[in-house]
Amino acid sequence: MDKMKITVVTIGHMPAEFNKGKIENWKSSILEIPGEIESYSLTKDSDGYDWEFTDCSGQVLLERI
Numbered sequence: 001m002d003k004m005k006i007t008v009v010t011i012g013h014m015p016a017e018f019n020k021g022k023i024e025n026w027k028s029s030i031l032e033i034p035g036e037i038e039s040y041s042l043t044k045d046s047d048g049y050d051w052e053f054t055d056c057s058g059q060v061l062l063e064r065i
Helices: 020-024 055-064
Strands: 009-011 038-040
Touching: none
Parallel strands: 009 038
Antiparallel strands: none
C-alpha cells in the first residue's frame, strides 16, 4: 500500500521549543510528509472573546493557503 502524503503548515507564532525538523524527519509506515513545513502569518486580529480565532475566521485563513 502507498503511503498517504500529508502537508503540514504552521499558522501564527510557534513556541520556541517547536521543532519543525523533528516532524519533517519523522518516520512512518503509513504517512509521508513531502517537502518542508511552511509557515504562514496571521494577518488579522483574533475575533473570539478570549483572544482566540473562531472556526469561521480560521477557515478563511486556511482557504488562502
